[in-house]
């Protein structure tokens with residue numbers, strides 16, 4: 001995802017780089033996933049997290065991936081206290097992780113071109129609860145759904161030829177969405 005069209009140097013944008021992982025560099029051994037820019041004026045050394053919010057993290061990437069999954073699958077967001085519990089890290093660490101991940105998904109991802117937007121209902125009807133009021137009836141006497149209302153935006157792909165990357169998409173649960 002960081003390099004959808006092949007590895008590029010984050011310092012100069014050069015498209016050629018070499019893996020230095022595993023090579024003996026004198027006194028130390030280069031860590032896995034380390035690359036060096038092949039541009040003679042640059043020679044910048046980088047990993048997949050360089051110049052992203054995950055740069056210089058002391059946590060394993062698997063902990064970050066677990067955090068991403070936990071945040072994405074929670075409807076109403078996840079408190080840093082609960083994230084900390086689930087990951088086995090301290091609450092301040094969990095708070096910083098949540099902040100970094102939100103920063104990462106929000107930047108450089110503005111949608112453009114033709115964007116389609118629509119709503120849909122997702123999942124099953126929630127279980128009946130005796131204290132809940134009746135959902136009543138909607139248009140044409142149909143029973144109103146109590147499924148989760150979701151708003152989705154999809155950017156039209158540049159082409160319809162097979163193999164064209166799919167358009168960027170966003171979806172969010174809309175609490176209290178009312179449709180006439």
Ligand SMILES: [Zn+2]
Pocket residue numbers: 009010011012013014037038039042043044
């Ligand atoms: Zn470079």
